[in-house]
Amino acid sequence: MSAILFDRIDEPGLNDIATYERRGGYEALRKALAQPREGLLEELKASGLRGRGGAGFPLGMKASFIPGADIDKYLVCNADESEPGTFKDRELMQKNPHMLIEGMIIAAFTVGANRSFIYIRGEYVLQADVLEQAIAQAKAAGFLGENILDSGFSLDLVLHRGAGAYICGEETGLLDSLEGKRGNPRLKPPFPANQGLFQGPTLINNVETLATIPAIIRMGGSEYAKLGIENSAGTKLVSVSGNVQRPGNYEIELGMSSRDIIFGLAGGPDEGREVKFWFPGGSSSPVLTAADLDITYDFDAMAKAGTMLGSGAIIVVDDSNSVVDVALTLASFYKHESCGKCTPCREGTNWTVKMLQRVQSGEATPMDLDIIASVQEQIIGNCLCVLGDAMAMPVGSLVAKFRPEFESHIEAARERNGLGLTPPPASEEPVLSL
């Protein structure tokens, strides 16, 4: 298959503008600047590229929502990559930063934005340093700044380092953070395309999405759309991690079999171990089991299986791990990262952790599992953003799919603690003494 994003990405010096240009870099920008904006928008639409950050919203459609009026518009690159299990943007930014910058210039030109920002998570020190150097090079070469390549188009690009908050990967939380506030998500609508950064229309996209744009312009949108399968066009970077022998980033054509990714590319679990369950799209996606390994890896197949492609991060958990530990690790993460703005998420993540701790320590009864499941249901869809849902979906699916293991864990822990076996469920309505 044809590698687009990872094509010889380990070439020494690719992060330098000279090497990037020698390989045909910034040619797509010249081609784009010579075209009318409507034509570029059509190319993006024709490519069928769906956002690579997690939601999978079509790029062309998102760009077309930006009003054409002559007002201050912004382009923001979401490089906050904090979804557990996801590390694809890191490799792209570190090794081929100019591809992202070129994609951003083309995207900004298409929607008429004159100011752009890369919001990179503060922990990515090396990647931010590489990008900073690349931006300076692009400025010196005239690809950024005033009147780019005599096209009359000007663009300013600022690298903004975050300071460690998962919520800032959520688009409106990111915008608040970029405005120098706490990263609290906003009510939508208005969507960022109408009212985003500094109240102006804002196009906000993931690193991988923007880095794909030069290839789309080079190949032509309809040619790019031939990669992958229907409704899931193109190639996708998948980050495979957890209990596999060769964890890492792989570029695949969408529609590949999940088994080929997990076993073929990443080597599967260690000798003698079996896949117990796996997260197909980051820790926020409902889990799939070994029985689902033959599902193809694309947006529609994952949605049909009741989960999501998300950021393309596959986390494999083998049979040496306890499902209770995994659920508690996940829930603790979301509890820590909940910004606290919406009650269902703030309280729901907090109580889910407490209940799972009871399950782990053996103080729980099977009724607690029902309460855990019901709390998850009440979080989903009831908050401004999907952080709460991001815990509720995987934890809910773990409890639903591995309930017997949760129950036997509770019983074993109760016995260990000398609490006796779980009492059988009462056959009659309990009598309340007032």
Added chain:
Amino acid sequence: MTDVTRFTHGSRIPGWDDSVDPNKAPAGIPDLATTPVPAELREEIQAEMAKYPVFRSALIPALHAAQRVHGWCSPEAIEQVAAVMGITPGEVAAVATFYDMFETKPVGTQTIYVCTNISCSLRGGPKILEAMRAAADGDADFNIRAFECLGACDMAPMASVNGEFVGPLAESDCAQIVADLKGGGEVLAAKQLRVRPCADEAGRVDGGQTTTSEVTQ
């Protein structure tokens, strides 16, 4: 787990109502003319403010700069940022307490984040954290924290040592990291992210003959 102090008579932790003393006027914007701010810090914050159409956007970069100077987001650091940016210390503190990378207590100068999130914990992250703490042996200069996913699950279990990503770590590497830091040299040079090749074969050059060690020079 957070280490919130609990008291037998309730949850009235000393200082819990500091910010709501009704007799105390809220702190206003400190005067830049009378607030001592190191010249370099002031210049750096002002340079950051100039990058954005609305200067308030520079608050996170400003706090990063202040933390570099003061070692943590101390009351003086917050006061100085507020003075330079012309906003109240309350607004600055609100942001400083939201983000994980800002320290709100005095800490050591050697910062080690050990990832204990899902992919690292499947490969022994929590044991690395324990081993790292044991290796530092209570040295106050070491700020060792359990951290959420750092985005390097391909090298799990991993840690960020003063911003340098290293992994996959064995428990025995922790003593080496501590020794490297004390010696002031490079940390675990062979296990740094910057020399790690792409897992995808398409990323290799010349059939995988070339290493990536020069990529980020």
